[in-house]
Amino acid sequence: MQSQEYERIKDLAVRHAQGLTDEAEERELQAWRESKPEREAMFRRMMSRQQLEENIRRFAKTPEEEEQAWQQILERTVRREKRLRVRQWTRVAAMFLLPVAAGVLAWWALERGSQRTEIQTMAQTLPGKAGAILVLPQGEQVALGEKAVALAGGMQNRDYTLNYRTADETPEKAETTLHLLRIPRGGEYTLVLADSTVVHLNSETELRYPAHFRGKERKVYLRGEAYFDVMPNAEKPFIVEAGGMDVRVYGTEFNVTAYEGESVRTVLVEGKVGVKTTEGSEEVQLHPGQMAEREGNGIVVQEVDTYTYTAWKDGKFVFEEENIERIMERLARWYNLNVFYANESVKNQLFNGVLTRFTEVEDILRVIEQTATVEFEIKGNTVIVK
Amino acid sequence: MEKGDEDIIKRFAQGDERAFRVLYDRYAAGLRYFASKYVDDDAEIEDIVQDAFVALWEKRADFREETSVKAYLYQAARNDCLNLKRHRKVREAYAEQVMQAGEESESFLDRMLEAEVYTALKEVFEELPPACKTVYRMSLNGMSHEEIAEELHITVNTVKKHKNNANHYMKERLKRVLSLFILLSGC
Numbered sequence: 001m002q003s004q005e006y007e008r009i010k011d012l013a014v015r016h017a018q019g020l021t022d023e024a025e026e027r028e029l030q031a032w033r034e035s036k037p038e039r040e041a042m043f044r045r046m047m048s049r050q051q052l053e054e055n056i057r058r059f060a061k062t063p064e065e066e067e068q069a070w071q072q073i074l075e076r077t078v079r080r081e082k083r084l085r086v087r088q089w090t091r092v093a094a095m096f097l098l099p100v101a102a103g104v105l106a107w108w109a110l111e112r113g114s115q116r117t118e119i120q121t122m123a124q125t126l127p128g129k130a131g132a133i134l135v136l137p138q139g140e141q142v143a144l145g146e147k148a149v150a151l152a153g154g155m156q157n158r159d160y161t162l163n164y165r166t167a168d169e170t171p172e173k174a175e176t177t178l179h180l181l182r183i184p185r186g187g188e189y190t191l192v193l194a195d196s197t198v199v200h201l202n203s204e205t206e207l208r209y210p211a212h213f214r215g216k217e218r219k220v221y222l223r224g225e226a227y228f229d230v231m232p233n234a235e236k237p238f239i240v241e242a243g244g245m246d247v248r249v250y251g252t253e254f255n256v257t258a259y260e261g262e263s264v265r266t267v268l269v270e271g272k273v274g275v276k277t278t279e280g281s282e283e284v285q286l287h288p289g290q291m292a293e294r295e296g297n298g299i300v301v302q303e304v305d306t307y308t309y310t311a312w313k314d315g316k317f318v319f320e321e322e323n324i325e326r327i328m329e330r331l332a333r334w335y336n337l338n339v340f341y342a343n344e345s346v347k348n349q350l351f352n353g354v355l356t357r358f359t360e361v362e363d364i365l366r367v368i369e370q371t372a373t374v375e376f377e378i379k380g381n382t383v384i385v386k
Numbered sequence: 387m388e389k390g391d392e393d394i395i396k397r398f399a400q401g402d403e404r405a406f407r408v409l410y411d412r413y414a415a416g417l418r419y420f421a422s423k424y425v426d427d428d429a430e431i432e433d434i435v436q437d438a439f440v441a442l443w444e445k446r447a448d449f450r451e452e453t454s455v456k457a458y459l460y461q462a463a464r465n466d467c468l469n470l471k472r473h474r475k476v477r478e479a480y481a482e483q484v485m486q487a488g489e490e491s492e493s494f495l496d497r498m499l500e501a502e503v504y505t506a507l508k509e510v511f512e513e514l515p516p517a518c519k520t521v522y523r524m525s526l527n528g529m530s531h532e533e534i535a536e537e538l539h540i541t542v543n544t545v546k547k548h549k550n551n552a553n554h555y556m557k558e559r560l561k562r563v564l565s566l567f568i569l570l571s572g573c
Binding site for chain 1: 406410414415420422423428430433435439443444453495499500508510512523527559560561563
């Protein structure tokens with residue numbers, strides 16, 4: 001079939017369905033139908049109300065489902081390229097800006113006549129490179145990254161994304177055995193769960209989840225930080241249990257932080273979630289732009305700028321009146337650093353700024369040095385704060 | 387071809403996200419139906435369609451007209467389907483159905499034609515008002531009037547009215563698309 005004939009037949013078939021064809025066109029269509037036995041059957045299928053309705057039911061998704069699928073495509077195309085561009089851009093920028101920054105620094109130090117300790121030259125500490133370790137229920141461990149791999153159990157991995165949508169059906173009793181995805185320091189990963197929920201996992205984070213969601217709810221367990229884009233399903237609520245906080249989701253986007261030694265926080269970007277303590281306090285409803293924080297045995301809610309909490313997902317650090325200790329904790333996770341303080345009092349100094357996660361750590365520390373009165377000494381992976 | 391399409395392809399070739407979305411909305415449903423001719427599983431079908439669009443994006447600078455975009459999408463989907471089947475055959479050691487190259491390319495065009503005609507007819511469904519569409523869809527999924535009414539917080543009468551309107555409109559616009567029995571009763 002030539003492409004001209006193809007377009008002609010398509011046009012005739014559609015107009016036939018609408019009752020718009022004339023006799024000559026009907027004859028033309030008839031000839032095509034008789035040209036091959038399969039074509040008559042195919043034509044009847046095309047003109048059958050049952051088949052059309054079955055196709056609409058199965059293949060014409062709801063706007064919400066379509067949006068979810070589209071977001072996944074964006075993640076793998078437009079957004080992926082943007083992320084790569086940020087990386088390339090910062091590399092170029094570093095080439096041009098570094099000498100200038102160093103120059104300004106030297107001048108400033110001289111001017112002040114200060115006793116600034118020279119930053120020692122050292123091997124560059126590179127920003128985190130995405131990677132993850134998958135721990136299967138039997139304890140088997142698999143290292144994952146950019147490479148495309150098809151895993152036993154039907155999961156697919158590629159471009160720093162692990163996908164469970166193709167996972168094999170497991171027997172009922174397997175529902176309690178959970179998979180674990182561990183993101184080491186310096187890593188970042190995307191996980192697509194069996195229900196199409198997308199989870200962005202930050203450095204030093206662990207998420208436990210089943211390969212398939214059975215039963216009345218979809219429950220996952222988080223340690224660390226993750227951004228959730230949950231597939232709506234009113235009959236099966238999505239629940240994140242994190243450091244003594246239970247977040248119940250009604251289809252939405254939000255960020256949960258639950259690092260050890262830090263308070264557990266949930267920031268809602270879009271939609272609706274309910275939050276309670278794991279011990280079972282009363283559920284508090286969060287609205288977009290609000291943050292829930294666990295304090296003692298209760299939950300405290302406040303209005304926040306959500307971008308400050310979710311920017312990591314887009315490759316940025318956003319610090320807003322944040323103290324040096326908190327900042328160093330976040331940098332340490334991403335750049336895999338050991339941090340020591342020569343002087344405890346500097347821990348409480350505050351800093352504001354938006355920095356890209358894909359620059360080298362010294363550049364970030366230098367920017368901080370210029371606005372806060374701290375100094376950093378870097379040796380390999382160790383940073384001493386003075 | 388519709389007006390403004392050349393512009394969409396031009397914008398898409400330059401990396402415009404909205405133009406990309408227009409193409410997605412235009413072809414995703416048809417590609418799903420097309421893929422279902424090769425594989426059964428809905429999750430697999432969804433992945434095949436997503437892969438086709440990702441591949442299309444990577445090649446975006448090469449396209450000048452929509453026919454080649456369309457051909458590329460369908461071919462990418464087909465190759466993915468066949469790879470999947472081949473893979474499965476090796477894995478499960480099936481020994482049947484060796485497709486002949488010529489025969490396959492012929493049925494490829496027929497399958498694509500069928501998917502495209504479906505896409506065109508589905509447009510009539512897309513023209514329905516949103517509430518009407520939702521009711522119609524729920525009804526196709528086997529929900530009763532009462533269940534739909536409860537889910538959408540509307541009365542059973544309103545459900546019937548929406549269904550009636552949908553049915554009437556579909557019949558009016560697709561005069562020769564016939565059913566042996568009327569699926570949507572109560573009209």
